[in-house]
Amino acid sequence: MKQVLAAFQFEGKVTDLRECTAGHINGTYRVTTDKARYILQKINKNVFQKPWEVMENVVGVTNHIRKKLEEEGKDPLCGTLSFVKAGDAYYFCDERGDYWRAYRFVDGDCFQSCDSPDLFLRVGRAFGVFQRQLADYDAASLHEVIPDFHNTEKRYEALENAVLDDVCGRASACRREIDFLRARKDDCSLLVRGLKEGKYPLRVTHNDTKLNNVIMDPKTGEGLCVIDLDTVMPGSLLYDFGDAIRYGASSAGEGESDLSKVCILPEFFAAFTKGFSDGLGGGITDAERAALPQSARILTLETGMRFLTDYLSGDTYFRIHHEGHNLERAKNQLRLVESIEEQMPVLEEIAKG
Numbered sequence: 001m002k003q004v005l006a007a008f009q010f011e012g013k014v015t016d017l018r019e020c021t022a023g024h025i026n027g028t029y030r031v032t033t034d035k036a037r038y039i040l041q042k043i044n045k046n047v048f049q050k051p052w053e054v055m056e057n058v059v060g061v062t063n064h065i066r067k068k069l070e071e072e073g074k075d076p077l078c079g080t081l082s083f084v085k086a087g088d089a090y091y092f093c094d095e096r097g098d099y100w101r102a103y104r105f106v107d108g109d110c111f112q113s114c115d116s117p118d119l120f121l122r123v124g125r126a127f128g129v130f131q132r133q134l135a136d137y138d139a140a141s142l143h144e145v146i147p148d149f150h151n152t153e154k155r156y157e158a159l160e161n162a163v164l165d166d167v168c169g170r171a172s173a174c175r176r177e178i179d180f181l182r183a184r185k186d187d188c189s190l191l192v193r194g195l196k197e198g199k200y201p202l203r204v205t206h207n208d209t210k211l212n213n214v215i216m217d218p219k220t221g222e223g224l225c226v227i228d229l230d231t232v233m234p235g236s237l238l239y240d241f242g243d244a245i246r247y248g249a250s251s252a253g254e255g256e257s258d259l260s261k262v263c264i265l266p267e268f269f270a271a272f273t274k275g276f277s278d279g280l281g282g283g284i285t286d287a288e289r290a291a292l293p294q295s296a297r298i299l300t301l302e303t304g305m306r307f308l309t310d311y312l313s314g315d316t317y318f319r320i321h322h323e324g325h326n327l328e329r330a331k332n333q334l335r336l337v338e339s340i341e342e343q344m345p346v347l348e349e350i351a352k353g
């Protein structure tokens with residue numbers, strides 16, 4: 001750790017180092033110096049095989065946002081991530097071959113769940129604004145750091161392969177979940193095909209729009225800064241919308257194992273839809289708007305599929321906290337899919353605006 005800390009051009013002298021364990025992917029630490037606070041992360045190489053491409057993406061995107069904030073007279077230190085250099089690069093490779101990066105800590109509120117639709121509306125607005133800020137960013141210049149990240153068809157194929165390989169002998173205990181997903185195989189094409197066929201425009205998207213990826217301003221209550229930019233890639237606005245709903249409009253957290261507590265909350269769906277549209281400032285096509293409810297269903301289905309695939313493959317991707325954790329997460333997501341399906345007419349009415 002000493003070597004890593006010394007590599008970065010932090011302002012001031014390091015006085016404290018603390019591990020944070022919230023994320024599923026990267027290793028995260030909070031670094032305090034006598035002048036400022038930072039987040040230091042070890043990039044998960046299993047997930048991001050070319051960490052330098054991740055950094056090229058996020059530095060490009062944050063520079064773009066920084067310029068916009070400066071033009072509007074806003075403080076870029078709060079409004080976007082500011083990465084810290086290690087030598088000439090924005091990352092440091094240690095002697096074990098692990099890649100590290102650091103950025104200024106953005107002070108504000110970070111919520112793991114929303115206790116009111118109003119808060120979720122403001123989260124939606126922040127993701128809408130983020131999307132608008134990047135509307136003129138050249139999507140083709142971004143690296144596809146995780147190829148086919150939201151390619152639901154490929155995610156389905158990966159599940160079928162995991163069932164076939166059944167390396168841990170777990171498939172027989174997951175029959176219900178596997179059958180549930182098989183019955184929805186064709187739906188996995190909905191967004192991917194729409195994007196390929198030009199029905200939905202290709203945009204720069206965040207791709208991991210959990211509500212805890214927005215830092216909220218405690219003074220104004222509005223979104224301050226969108227964080228966790230590692231999966232920023234070319235994609236569809238529907239990925240961002242659907243993923244945000246999956247996480248934030250559920251009555252229970254992703255980790256809830258009592259399935260009777262899991263359902264979709266239409267008033268939260270409505271709030272996010274309103275905030276997101278506001279933030280986008282009209283920059284949403286009719287076809288995208290019409291697909292909002294389905295995107296929530298597909299992204300939830302996809303995440304459930306990913307958790308189940310990882311369970312069947314021996315928990316090699318998502319960090320788990322106990323045996324069976326990924327199966328619980330998968331069941332939770334599939335229950336949410338069911339609830340979204342039950343409420344589909346209501347959600348479609350809301351999406352019409």
Ligand code: GN1
Pocket residue numbers: 023024025026047207208210228231254303
């Ligand atoms: C991972 O750990 P976190 O919150 O950054 C995953 C997302 C999933 C999410 C499920 C790079 O995100 O795609 O939706 O877990 N990120 C990656 O909780 O795979």
Ligand code: MG
Pocket residue numbers: 025208228
């Ligand atoms: Mg993430």
